[in-house]
Amino acid sequence: MADYILAIDQGTSSSRAILFNREGELVHVAQEEFPQYFPNDGWVEHEPEEIWHSVKHTIEEVLAKLQPGDTVAGIGITNQRETTVVWDRETGKPIHRAIVWQDRRTAEFCLQLKDQGLQDQVQAKTGLLIDPYFSATKVRWLLDNVTGARDAAQQGHLAFGTIDTYILWKLTEGRAHRTDATNASRTMMFNIHDQVWDGDLLAMFDVPASILPEVCDSAADFGVCNASMFGIELPILSMIGDQQAALVGQTCFEQGMAKSTYGTGCFMIVNTGDHALKSENRLLTTIAYRLNGKTTYALEGSIFVAGAAGQWLRDGLKLLENAAESQALAESTPLNHGVYLVPAFTGLGAPYWDPDARGGLLGLTRDTGIKELVSAALQSVCYQTKDLLCAMEADGQELKSLRVDGGMVANDWVMQFLADILDTTVERPQIIETTALGAAYLAGLQAGVYVSLAELGQSWSCERRFSASLDDTDRQALYAGWLEAVKRVMTN
Ligand SMILES: Nc1ncnc2c1ncn2[C@@H]1O[C@H](COP(=O)(O)OP(=O)(O)O)[C@@H](O)[C@H]1O
Numbered sequence: 419m420a421d422y423i424l425a426i427d428q429g430t431s432s433s434r435a436i437l438f439n440r441e442g443e444l445v446h447v448a449q450e451e452f453p454q455y456f457p458n459d460g461w462v463e464h465e466p467e468e469i470w471h472s473v474k475h476t477i478e479e480v481l482a483k484l485q486p487g488d489t490v491a492g493i494g495i496t497n498q499r500e501t502t503v504v505w506d507r508e509t510g511k512p513i514h515r516a517i518v519w520q521d522r523r524t525a526e527f528c529l530q531l532k533d534q535g536l537q538d539q540v541q542a543k544t545g546l547l548i549d550p551y552f553s554a555t556k557v558r559w560l561l562d563n564v565t566g567a568r569d570a571a572q573q574g575h576l577a578f579g580t581i582d583t584y585i586l587w588k589l590t591e592g593r594a595h596r597t598d599a600t601n602a603s604r605t606m607m608f609n610i611h612d613q614v615w616d617g618d619l620l621a622m623f624d625v626p627a628s629i630l631p632e633v634c635d636s637a638a639d640f641g642v643c644n645a646s647m648f649g650i651e652l653p654i655l656s657m658i659g660d661q662q663a664a665l666v667g668q669t670c671f672e673q674g675m676a677k678s679t680y681g682t683g684c685f686m687i688v689n690t691g692d693h694a695l696k697s698e699n700r701l702l703t704t705i706a707y708r709l710n711g712k713t714t715y716a717l718e719g720s721i722f723v724a725g726a727a728g729q730w731l732r733d734g735l736k737l738l739e740n741a742a743e744s745q746a747l748a749e750s751t752p753l754n755h756g757v758y759l760v761p762a763f764t765g766l767g768a769p770y771w772d773p774d775a776r777g778g779l780l781g782l783t784r785d786t787g788i789k790e791l792v793s794a795a796l797q798s799v800c801y802q803t804k805d806l807l808c809a810m811e812a813d814g815q816e817l818k819s820l821r822v823d824g825g826m827v828a829n830d831w832v833m834q835f836l837a838d839i840l841d842t843t844v845e846r847p848q849i850i851e852t853t854a855l856g857a858a859y860l861a862g863l864q865a866g867v868y869v870s871l872a873e874l875g876q877s878w879s880c881e882r883r884f885s886a887s888l889d890d891t892d893r894q895a896l897y898a899g900w901l902e903a904v905k906r907v908m909t910n
């Protein structure tokens with residue numbers, strides 16, 4: 419049996435390649451950031467070739483650490499979801515930069531669809547709420563705005579993919595055009611009940627079926643990366659959206675188990691088993707994973723800005739050298755400083771869904787300083803999680819505890835404030851690279867390294883539990899201030 423599984427975690431801010439051993443331990447990791455482009459108000463783009471190069475370099479870096487005789491079972495790919503790439507099938511060249519999930523350029527078109535009363539139909543088929551977040555309107559924008567694209571698409575010359583599909587295409591040098599059910603479920607073109615690309619939706623978004631990838635289980639034989647690329651032949655054995663991968667990496671396999679991931683954005687997901695539970699509180703119904711043709715569903719709350727607020731303080735305002743510094747600054751101010759940052763830089767996601775909202779900084783006084791701003795930015799992530807938790811509870815999902823992961827959970831102050839504001843126990847696992855681990859687990863299942871999800875469930879272990887200790891009155895007062903601040907920035 420092979421020694422290692424290679425996971426590729428292609429996130430919004432960086433790409434990572436990680437070698438896990440059979441015990442699910444992280445053995446080697448390489449990481450590379452890539453540029454973000456903000457060409458217009460609310461627009462966010464990535465250069466697909468730059469993403470691919472970062473993926474290629476990180477794979478090369480970790481494979482270089484293998485010893486002679488070491489074997490790799492295959493690759494699991496997990497990725498930032500919804501981000502949309504369209505490329506030429508012949509040349510492999512993207513016709514435009516990727517339109518990133520955070521991008522709001524199609525807000526007006528989404529509003530038109532909602533005004534036409536199409537929300538219910540879209541939600542019934544896809545589990546999603548009409549929003550620029552999802553791929554469908556981004557594909558339409560590309561076909562309408564890149565010269566010649568629509569004609570080329572009609573003639574079958576173009577391919578669409580989310581980032582998983584694009585990486586697979588590159589790894590297999592154009593031989594495989596596939597995605598998995600979790601990524602398909604985020605396009606707003608996929609019927610999550612019938613598990614097919616939906617003709618009505620394709621007509622609604624004016625997307626020709628010829629550009630779509632084949633949809634597979636999350637663990638499947640997706641294709642093979644030939645030895646000519648990295649020196650060893652590597653089959654691609656899993657593909658899964660990063661938030662669903664984190665659910666798998668956190669081994670939340672039972673109904674009612676939940677995780678929240680704090681990367682660029684924040685995504686809380688609760689496993690709802692084989693039931694596609696319709697949210698009455700503006701959460702998303704989505705596919706958690708599909709294995710051996712059996713679909714497991716989830717309820718998701720998606721927040722667009724979490725760690726990105728720290729990036730703004732670091733790169734935009736130059737208030738921080740690095741994200742880790744934020745902890746000491748936040749520790750040096752009381753919780754009730756009265757400053758609220760609503761980081762609606764690219765609109766608000768769940769449960770508000772207001773693409774036109776923009777950020778607000780409220781409660782400033784003459785003595786407001788860097789530490790209050792930093793604290794407010796970190797607190798905003800926890801308040802937004804509270805919004806999601808309230809929506810989940812209103813949908814009948816009672817969480818006893820919350821498993822957390824992602825780059826931001828290294829910050830103990832944030833984790834304690836999160837437990838305090840949620841009034842729930844927050845559990846940080848030993849391995850916080852759970853996204854990559856989830857992809858590796860599924861690749862391992864496909865390769866026969868692991869036998870079942872139940873076996874994997876035994877492997878989860880907690881590094882630290884954060885218990886709520888804040889007085890109830892203080893909690894309520896802090897959260898009431900947040901709700902008031904959100905009201906001030908909303909446009910709908
Ligand atoms: N100690 C920390 N405190 C606060 N934020 C942090 C800390 N460490 C990392 N981050 C934030 O976490 C994010 C990176 O997390 P990661 O899971 O790698 O994101 P992604 O998958 O979106 O690329 C960045 O936005 C960074 O600012």
Ligand SMILES: O=P(O)(O)OC[C@H](O)CO
Pocket residue numbers: 428429430431497498499500519659660661681682683684720
């Ligand atoms: O890059 P992340 O980890 O913030 O995740 C992005 C999400 O998949 C967007 O839906």
